[in-house]
Amino acid sequence: MRTVPFAHPVAAATAASFASSSSSSKDNKKKIIFYTHSLCPYAHRVRLCLDELNLLDGEVTDIVDIDLSNKPDWYLKKTNGRGLVPMIEFRETGECVRESLRINERLWETFETNEDREEEEEEERRREVVKRFANTCDQKFVSLGLQSIGGGWGMSSDRNERTLERLEREIWEIEALMDAYCDDDGDDKDQRPLFLFGGRKPSLADLAIYPFAERFELALQHFQRYTLGETEYYRPDDVDEEHSHQPRRFQRWLNTMKNQKSVKNAAVKDREALLRSWSRTKRLDYFDYETADYLNP
Numbered sequence: 001m002r003t004v005p006f007a008h009p010v011a012a013a014t015a016a017s018f019a020s021s022s023s024s025s026k027d028n029k030k031k032i033i034f035y036t037h038s039l040c041p042y043a044h045r046v047r048l049c050l051d052e053l054n055l056l057d058g059e060v061t062d063i064v065d066i067d068l069s070n071k072p073d074w075y076l077k078k079t080n081g082r083g084l085v086p087m088i089e090f091r092e093t094g095e096c097v098r099e100s101l102r103i104n105e106r107l108w109e110t111f112e113t114n115e116d117r118e119e120e121e122e123e124e125r126r127r128e129v130v131k132r133f134a135n136t137c138d139q140k141f142v143s144l145g146l147q148s149i150g151g152g153w154g155m156s157s158d159r160n161e162r163t164l165e166r167l168e169r170e171i172w173e174i175e176a177l178m179d180a181y182c183d184d185d186g187d188d189k190d191q192r193p194l195f196l197f198g199g200r201k202p203s204l205a206d207l208a209i210y211p212f213a214e215r216f217e218l219a220l221q222h223f224q225r226y227t228l229g230e231t232e233y234y235r236p237d238d239v240d241e242e243h244s245h246q247p248r249r250f251q252r253w254l255n256t257m258k259n260q261k262s263v264k265n266a267a268v269k270d271r272e273a274l275l276r277s278w279s280r281t282k283r284l285d286y287f288d289y290e291t292a293d294y295l296n297p
Contacts, residue, residue, distance in 0.1 A: 031092065032088055032091065033091060034063050034088050035064050035066055035089070036063060037065065037066055038294035039268070039287040040086070041215055042099075043086040045101070046103050046107075047266045048266060049104040052202055052207065053111045055111060068083070069289050070291065071083035088107070101135060101138075130203045134207075134208040137209050141167075141174070141213075144166050144167040144170050145213070148167045150223075153283055154284075155283065159226065161233055171228075171231065171250050172234065172247055174250055178249040182194060182198045182249060194253050195253065196209075196253060214258075216228055229254055273297050
């Protein structure tokens with residue numbers, strides 16, 4: 001993996017040179033170019049997917065970081081003037097794939113090997129459900145989380161209790177899915193990894209919502225003193241005492257994902273600096289307007 005830094009001002013020449021295919025013969029052996037911003041949650045999805053598929057360990061992927069506050073002309077041209085991330089490009093064919101969920105699905109279909117897969121029958125049973133969940137999560141969990149932290153991409157210290165209740169309802173829906181697909185006994189002392197649809201590794205569903213769950217948890221705690229996954233406003237009538245009135249599996253899932261190697265590799269290196277930037281700008285997407293990355297948030 002080789003990372004090309006932000007494409008300005010000095011790095012512009014490097015990135016432009018890269019874009020014009022004047023790379024070394026070693027670079028030409030790489031299969032994927034990943035255009036990203038390390039603070040963007042949509043790009044974060046793709047970064048996790050590449051890592052989980054072991055495509056960042058070898059000589060497969062080049063990462064090109066795009067400064068979204070100062071988009072280079074060559075990237076605007078490449079993306080028909082939009083300049084959005086993430087995007088991947090298959091070097092051999094020149095094909096570009098945009099939008100994080102489509103990218104991850106394509107990567108999974110292209111690079112997941114039989115060795116990576118669970119028992120075939122079990123995997124087939126889960127695959128379509130996982131895909132449906134991933135493809136609808138932006139309209140459900142992600143949308144409700146963005147509304148809860150402040151609305152749109154803004155952040156607020158004022159709680160919207162009705163919106164938080166709706167977010168908690170969605171979390172209980174996720175909990176119910178985990179009840180159906182996870183083979184653990186619901187013991188909150190169980191330390192085994194727990195993923196949304198069972199299995200021994202994250203699925204496309206886990207990778208779709210975790211980057212947002214990570215940000216919602218941090219923002220809600222920082223601005224509103226609210227803990228994601230500890231419900232205050234809603235509890236289903238049919239929840240038994242096993243759950244102790246809390247979505248325990250969802251809480252375990254959060255902890256499982258935090259401990260994934262791929263998540264740790266992509267983590268912001270200075271959380272306090274990130275919180276200062278959030279407090280100053282009140283924007284989750286402040287990196288669209290000023291230069292920042294996961295090393296210097």
